[in-house]
Amino acid sequence: xxxxxxxxxxxxxxxxxxxxxxxxxxxxxxxxxxxxxxxxxxxxxxxxxxxxxxxxxxxxxxxxxxxxxxxxxxxxxxxxxxxxxxxxxxxxxxxxxxxxxxxxxxxxxxxxxxx
Amino acid sequence: xxxxxxxxxxxxxxxxxxxxxxxxxxxxxxxxxxxxxxxxxxxxxxxxxxxxxxxxxxxxxxxxxxxxxxxxxxxxxxxxxxxxxxxxxxxxxxxxxxxxxxxxxxxxxxx
Numbered sequence: 001x002x003x004x005x006x007x008x009x010x011x012x013x014x015x016x017x018x019x020x021x022x023x024x025x026x027x028x029x030x031x032x033x034x035x036x037x038x039x040x041x042x043x044x045x046x047x048x049x050x051x052x053x054x055x056x057x058x059x060x061x062x063x064x065x066x067x068x069x070x071x072x073x074x075x076x077x078x079x080x081x082x083x084x085x086x087x088x089x090x091x092x093x094x095x096x097x098x099x100x101x102x103x104x105x106x107x108x109x110x111x112x113x114x115x
Numbered sequence: 116x117x118x119x120x121x122x123x124x125x126x127x128x129x130x131x132x133x134x135x136x137x138x139x140x141x142x143x144x145x146x147x148x149x150x151x152x153x154x155x156x157x158x159x160x161x162x163x164x165x166x167x168x169x170x171x172x173x174x175x176x177x178x179x180x181x182x183x184x185x186x187x188x189x190x191x192x193x194x195x196x197x198x199x200x201x202x203x204x205x206x207x208x209x210x211x212x213x214x215x216x217x218x219x220x221x222x223x224x225x226x
Contacts, residue, residue: 004157032213043119043205043217044158051212090157094213101213102148102171105157 002027002093006106014114019063019078021109023091026072033074034092034103035065044090050074061085086113117142119218121206127224128196136191136221140208146170147189148215149181150205158205164189165209193223201225 007022025031032051036044048059055067065076074091088110092103120139128134140147146165150158160173164183183189187208193200201224207215 034214036217041222043219044207046214046216049212049214051214092157101209102160102163102173103150103158103207103215104160107157 002031002095002104004091004093004104004106006089006091006109008109009107010110010112012112012114013081015083016080019076019081019085019111021076021089021091021111023065023074023076023106024072025074025091025093027093027095029095031093031095032101033065033067034094035059035063035074035076036090036092036105038088038090038108040087047076047089081111081113083113083115086111119206119208119216121204121218121221123221124219125222125224127226129226130196130198132196132225133192133194134196134223136193136204136206136223137188138191138206138218139188140206141210141216144208144210144216145187146209147183147187148207148209149189149191150207150217151175152203152205152220154202161191196225198225 003026005024034049035047048057050067058064091106094101148163149161152158162181163171167183178194181191203220205220207217
């Protein structure tokens with residue numbers, strides 16, 4: 001079984017400031033890890049994924065995340081926030097478990113960007 | 116290329132009714148998953164299908180069922196609707212690296 005904990009349901013940053021969204025996972029087998037973004041009244045868009053290759057993963061829109069096995073973390077960062085980054089962000093984990101690769105999501109972090 | 120498509124966009128039903136939601140995956144993708152997202156929460160896994168076979172099921176009652184067709188499209192059925200079934204229902208198709216691409220969702224309101 002696997003689980004995800006996202007620390008901080010709301011994060012507020014100023015435009016141009018560093019964005020840091022925290023995600024810790026639990027998995028009994030090597031995980032795949034994902035970050036998704038959801039804009040109001042829309043589906044989820046894949047930002048980036050970790051699938052056991054490089055531990056530093058670069059995604060779309062300037063986001064990146066680092067897989068740290070020792071800390072069971074996969075935090076999402078962006079050096080400089082833009083107003084268009086305001087959205088809900090979800091961390092998710094999947095692991096091969098009886099043949100399925102269902103995603104287990106965290107509860108989400110709402111990012112606000114102040115002008 | 117077209118992404119994952121879902122229909123209808125919105126749906127209003129009353130308690131006890133039945134509903135069918137539809138999903139077409141990205142061309143070439145053979146696996147479809149369904150998720151329920153209640154307002155203010157992360158999506159919860161309901162089903163995954165691969166080449167018409169059920170590969171996994173989440174912790175949902177038997178009122179929820181699904182199927183996948185030879186063209187890999189899928190339907191999610193929910194019987195005997197409850198108020199608590201009100202949610203955004205998301206469909207995802209799976210790429211070659213097991214990443215899942217989501218459709219825009221169907222917003223179901225149960226009155």
